[in-house]
Amino acid sequence: MNARLRRSARRAVNRVKWSAMSTRGSRMVVLARLTAGLLALCFAGCRPNDFPQYPPNYREYVYVTNGDSGTVTVLDVVDVRVDRELPVGSDPVAIAASLTRNEVYVVNSGAPGANGSLSVIDAEHNAVVATIPLHLQPVSIDLDATGDRAYIANSGSNSVSIVDLQARREIAQFAAGDVPVAARLAPDGKSLVVADRHGDSATILDPASGKVRAVFAGCPGAAEAVILPDSSKAFVPCSAGHQVMVVGLAQPGAHPPLPDRLETLMDVGRAPVDLALKPDGGEIFSSNSISDSVSEIYNTTDEVGDTYMIGDEPVRGLVSRDNSLLYVANEHSQEVTVYSIDDGKRVGAIHVGDGPSALAFSAAGHLLFVVDSRSGDVAVVRTSTDSLFTLLPAGREPNAIVDKAFKVQ
Numbered sequence: 001m002n003a004r005l006r007r008s009a010r011r012a013v014n015r016v017k018w019s020a021m022s023t024r025g026s027r028m029v030v031l032a033r034l035t036a037g038l039l040a041l042c043f044a045g046c047r048p049n050d051f052p053q054y055p056p057n058y059r060e061y062v063y064v065t066n067g068d069s070g071t072v073t074v075l076d077v078v079d080v081r082v083d084r085e086l087p088v089g090s091d092p093v094a095i096a097a098s099l100t101r102n103e104v105y106v107v108n109s110g111a112p113g114a115n116g117s118l119s120v121i122d123a124e125h126n127a128v129v130a131t132i133p134l135h136l137q138p139v140s141i142d143l144d145a146t147g148d149r150a151y152i153a154n155s156g157s158n159s160v161s162i163v164d165l166q167a168r169r170e171i172a173q174f175a176a177g178d179v180p181v182a183a184r185l186a187p188d189g190k191s192l193v194v195a196d197r198h199g200d201s202a203t204i205l206d207p208a209s210g211k212v213r214a215v216f217a218g219c220p221g222a223a224e225a226v227i228l229p230d231s232s233k234a235f236v237p238c239s240a241g242h243q244v245m246v247v248g249l250a251q252p253g254a255h256p257p258l259p260d261r262l263e264t265l266m267d268v269g270r271a272p273v274d275l276a277l278k279p280d281g282g283e284i285f286s287s288n289s290i291s292d293s294v295s296e297i298y299n300t301t302d303e304v305g306d307t308y309m310i311g312d313e314p315v316r317g318l319v320s321r322d323n324s325l326l327y328v329a330n331e332h333s334q335e336v337t338v339y340s341i342d343d344g345k346r347v348g349a350i351h352v353g354d355g356p357s358a359l360a361f362s363a364a365g366h367l368l369f370v371v372d373s374r375s376g377d378v379a380v381v382r383t384s385t386d387s388l389f390t391l392l393p394a395g396r397e398p399n400a401i402v403d404k405a406f407k408v409q
Contacts, residue, residue: 066399067397070087072119073392077405082393086127088121091116096150096402107140123404130168132163138155153176177194184225187227191249193225194225195222197223200217202245216245231249232248237273242268270289271291292311295307306344313332314330325338325341330356334351336352336370350386352372369403376394378392378394378398378401
């Protein structure tokens with residue numbers, strides 16, 4: 001069986017399984033004026049065919065954290081423009097949008113030697129309404145399904161904070177490994193997976209008690225954690241090596257019951273830093289930053305299918321809503337690569353700003369927003385043509401992004 005047939009067969013298995021489950025100021029002014037002119041022309045000729053028609057009470061914003069500015073840039077998705085820039089805490093590095101309330105949460109890593117914080121943004125008014133103290137160097141955030149709890153990895157404190165988002169306070173702090181950089185909650189809420197970068201390990205916690213259930217070593221520079229929709233497995237990229245660790249999560253209700261267990265270490269490219277999971281729960285794509293490649297992982301069989309040359313230092317991947325295309329941000333370039341998943345090949349590249357490093361789709365999927373870390377802007381890409389629509393200014397060293405859509409009453 002040739003490589004393409006093997007790839008098709010493996011994808012078929014996955015689909016069956018988962019279908020069942022200053023100078024800067026003047027630059028910004030020039031950019032803003034240019035953007036306004038381009039938008040006016042494009043809206044006059046293109047908007048009826050390429051943009052959704054929104055009801056009057058519809059709101060949608062994209063939020064971008066600016067690490068060196070201590071701010072969040074708010075972009076209006078409906079009118080494709082800069083709405084405002086909000087001061088938050090020192091060195092914002094991560095962001096998440098609530099699925100159950102009109103709020104956005106910003107992790108501020110803090111000044112060196114000082115504790116960080118969590119800023120709460122009211123999305124209806126785009127204002128900071130609360131600041132919650134955290135510990136040393138918080139760097140990531142994950143939310144539970146109810147939107148009531150946030151799980152935040154404090155890399156400088158070797159701990160995970162649990163925050164009650166309604167009460168606006170930390171309610172627990174769990175010990176983790178050495179320099180935790182990601183804490184991810186399983187969809188069923190029964191497992192918390194922590195990637196410990198300096199510990200070269202993955203720690204599995206009980207999110208209710210904070211008890212450590214297992215620690216799996218042998219993953220140099222553990223950088224992230226992705227958990228399957230059925231909560232059966234976690235995948236952890238080993239960024240200081242060339243592998244992805246696969247951990248089977250405890251399933252006490254199985255017959256016989258299954259404990260937390262190390263399933264395998266899969267060889268991918270050098271320095272895997274990000275994992276992109278298909279929306280249907282099928283394959284996972286590893287961005288291998290030093291190898292300039294992407295590896296396709298079949299999560300039902302814990303196998304690496306193929307590895308593809310993709311761009312100059314790929315650091316982030318995002319799969320389209322229809323599971324057909326993978327967009328890859330290549331940070332040491334000015335390009336986002338487009339890869340066809342079904343065809344198993346690169347099909348194009350989109351010229352954006354300098355240093356693309358983070359990605360987010362609009363709610364309708366008609367726009368892709370690309371954070372350009374070195375040029376300090378956000379590229380807006382039309383997904384119908386995979387072409388650059390416009391560039392919008394952000395703050396200094398933008399690094400993370402999230403979309404939030406809702407209707408006002």
